[in-house]
Amino acid sequence: MLVNRRTLRIEWGQxxxxxxxxxxxxxxxxxxxxxxxxxxxxxxxxxxxxxxGIVGMPIVEVSARFVKPCRFDxxxxxxxEIGEWGRSSxxxxxxxFRNGELALEGFEKRVWAAPHPERAGEIRAQAIPEEIVASLxxxxxxxxxxxxxxxxSAI
Amino acid sequence: MLVNRRTLRIEWGQxxxxxxxxxxxxxxxxxxxxxxxxxxxxxxxxxxxxxxGIVGMPIVEVSARFVKPCRFDxxxxxxxEIGEWGRSSxxxxxxxFRNGELALEGFEKRVWAAPHPERAGEIRAQAIPEEIVASLxxxxxxxxxxxxxxxxSAI
Amino acid sequence: MLVNRRTLRIEWGQxxxxxxxxxxxxxxxxxxxxxxxxxxxxxxxxxxxxxxGIVGMPIVEVSARFVKPCRFDxxxxxxxEIGEWGRSSxxxxxxxFRNGELALEGFEKRVWAAPHPERAGEIRAQAIPEEIVASLxxxxxxxxxxxxxxxxSAI
Amino acid sequence: MLVNRRTLRIEWGQxxxxxxxxxxxxxxxxxxxxxxxxxxxxxxxxxxxxxxGIVGMPIVEVSARFVKPCRFDxxxxxxxEIGEWGRSSxxxxxxxFRNGELALEGFEKRVWAAPHPERAGEIRAQAIPEEIVASLxxxxxxxxxxxxxxxxSAI
Numbered sequence: 001m002l003v004n005r006r007t008l009r010i011e012w013g014q015x016x017x018x019x020x021x022x023x024x025x026x027x028x029x030x031x032x033x034x035x036x037x038x039x040x041x042x043x044x045x046x047x048x049x050x051x052x053g054i055v056g057m058p059i060v061e062v063s064a065r066f067v068k069p070c071r072f073d074x075x076x077x078x079x080x081e082i083g084e085w086g087r088s089s090x091x092x093x094x095x096x097f098r099n100g101e102l103a104l105e106g107f108e109k110r111v112w113a114a115p116h117p118e119r120a121g122e123i124r125a126q127a128i129p130e131e132i133v134a135s136l137x138x139x140x141x142x143x144x145x146x147x148x149x150x151x152x153s154a155i
Numbered sequence: 156m157l158v159n160r161r162t163l164r165i166e167w168g169q170x171x172x173x174x175x176x177x178x179x180x181x182x183x184x185x186x187x188x189x190x191x192x193x194x195x196x197x198x199x200x201x202x203x204x205x206x207x208g209i210v211g212m213p214i215v216e217v218s219a220r221f222v223k224p225c226r227f228d229x230x231x232x233x234x235x236e237i238g239e240w241g242r243s244s245x246x247x248x249x250x251x252f253r254n255g256e257l258a259l260e261g262f263e264k265r266v267w268a269a270p271h272p273e274r275a276g277e278i279r280a281q282a283i284p285e286e287i288v289a290s291l292x293x294x295x296x297x298x299x300x301x302x303x304x305x306x307x308s309a310i
Numbered sequence: 311m312l313v314n315r316r317t318l319r320i321e322w323g324q325x326x327x328x329x330x331x332x333x334x335x336x337x338x339x340x341x342x343x344x345x346x347x348x349x350x351x352x353x354x355x356x357x358x359x360x361x362x363g364i365v366g367m368p369i370v371e372v373s374a375r376f377v378k379p380c381r382f383d384x385x386x387x388x389x390x391e392i393g394e395w396g397r398s399s400x401x402x403x404x405x406x407f408r409n410g411e412l413a414l415e416g417f418e419k420r421v422w423a424a425p426h427p428e429r430a431g432e433i434r435a436q437a438i439p440e441e442i443v444a445s446l447x448x449x450x451x452x453x454x455x456x457x458x459x460x461x462x463s464a465i
Numbered sequence: 466m467l468v469n470r471r472t473l474r475i476e477w478g479q480x481x482x483x484x485x486x487x488x489x490x491x492x493x494x495x496x497x498x499x500x501x502x503x504x505x506x507x508x509x510x511x512x513x514x515x516x517x518g519i520v521g522m523p524i525v526e527v528s529a530r531f532v533k534p535c536r537f538d539x540x541x542x543x544x545x546e547i548g549e550w551g552r553s554s555x556x557x558x559x560x561x562f563r564n565g566e567l568a569l570e571g572f573e574k575r576v577w578a579a580p581h582p583e584r585a586g587e588i589r590a591q592a593i594p595e596e597i598v599a600s601l602x603x604x605x606x607x608x609x610x611x612x613x614x615x616x617x618s619a620i
Binding site: 018020022023024025027028030031055056058059060061062063064065066069 | 328330332333334335337338340341365366368369370371372373374375376379
């Protein structure tokens with residue numbers, strides 16, 4: 001799989017009176033890290049919505065295990081990659097390191113979701129385009145997708 | 156003016172490593188307190204949007220002065236009222252007390268905004284309905300508005 | 311087990327551009343709901359720290375499953391209870407309902423943590439006092455603890 | 466004055482159901498931008514605390530004026546600089562641009578605060594070290610301070 005790495009610095013406002021990161025802040029980092037991973041396809045979030053007609057990738061499950069606390073001003077590295085591909089859902093695996101040591105790890109399970117064809121305002125899971133799978137499965141990151149606005153034949 | 160009072164308890168996740176409330180959290184409290192003040196009209200946010208065709212009350216200015224810090228588990232009282240009515244804008248004045256002492260005060264300036272009639276996706280300031288002004292200007296809170304779905308003649 | 315129920319209204323600032331609650335916000339609700347559950351012992355967070363010499367109840371694991379989205383202004387009910395007692399750790403089970411239907415459920419695993427007796431700045435898991443277990447295991451909520459400042463013999 | 470520039474991308478979780486940034490999020494950006502500006506002195510937050518014996522730079526006032534909304538995935542530039550130096554307080558001026566246009570501007574007023582010499586747990590404003598003023602007043606950014614741990618003679 002393609003691993004996306006981000007280097008972040010823990011901010012004052014992410015920490016609690018114990019001086020460590022308030023844990024829901026890590027889930028905010030998970031969410032944006034999934035966004036950056038998918039951008040490695042070559043498509044911005046908006047381009048992805050236009051190209052495939054999706055409304056987004058809503059979460060259906062999240063889990064995290066906290067190993068070591070992080071503190072204000074710590075430099076941390078977040079590594080994100082697809083854990084598993086389903087037909088219309090997938091997991092993103094996130095690991096966060098501080099000084100090279102694992103501080104926490106977890107996963108998000110999300111759905112590739114398009115507007116429901118019959119029920120207005122509702123969504124429906126849809127098959128993940130093959131080219132998305134191919135792009136994020138390529139560890140070199142070289143398999144990117146052109147951000148055109150036509151409907152992809154992969155759907 | 157009608158003063159809306161809320162009693163809140165400061166939560167762990169609102170506080171920073173100095174043990175005091177991280178200041179942007181107070182602005183989140185301002186935002187929701189404005190919402191609760193307007194609910195005193197008798198209209199939910201959704202009912203207000205339907206009745207008057209507005210998209211919301213976007214912020215154009217905010218200001219706050221911090222007098223005393225608040226800490227985890229402090230019980231605080233927030234008092235919110237209209238500071239000033241303009242034609243299509245208004246200010247909401249917020250004060251937050253702990254143990255009866257002023258901890259901070261500030262105001263938000265917001266606009267009564269409807270979709271722009273010509274430019275899609277844009278908004279336009281609109282005259283605030285007289286009945287909204289009347290309701291929130293009544294210190295007794297007795298002047299409420301029925302949440303029907305017809306267009307108000309006050310617009 | 312004792313079930314603590316809170317009724318909350320979803321706020322504007324908790325929702326994302328899809329109009330639904332941004333998922334990390336639910337974990338903030340988990341965190342504060344655990345706080346309110348433990349307050350059913352009769353002890354405030356501060357009183358609990360003083361009485362038992364703990365630094366808090368740091369998280370070691372969290373998991374959530376999202377069933378239905380919640381939106382701005384939705385009234386939701388959060389039910390929290392102990393899922394399982396370990397010697398020095400425990401799980402809190404949270405369920406969030408909208409219109410009586412399950413919207414999400416999850417759990418937090420936390421540790422009863424005191425300062426490490428030898429290593430400054432570090433913490434150590436410690437046996438959960440029996441009276442805490444008794445209090446939160448009593449479904450009637452009638453088993454409360456006096457908030458004195460003496461060290462409990464239950465440790 | 467030294468202007469610190471940061472380029473950020475607006476994240477999904479910073480935006481509200483109107484599709485624009487939820488305004489308290491801008492204050493979180495102010496807070497971290499002030500942190501990055503002060504790091505241009507050559508001192509990390511921790512080094513600054515050690516060198517000068519301060520507890521931090523608590524906020525006493527904040528103000529912001531919102532000109533244009535920003536949306537998910539917008540690339541924005543934040544420019545931060547000292548607005549005014551007092552003896553023991555100062556303002557930081559922040560401006561945020563999108564596509565080269567001003568989206569919002571504001572300021573924070575903060576205090577250079579040390580522990581109170583007599584009253585435990587309280588703080589006291591203290592004269593800002595001359596070398597801090599010199600460093601952040603130098604528009605070239607070339608005037609930096611060595612992060613030693615001895616007490617500065619500038620206090």
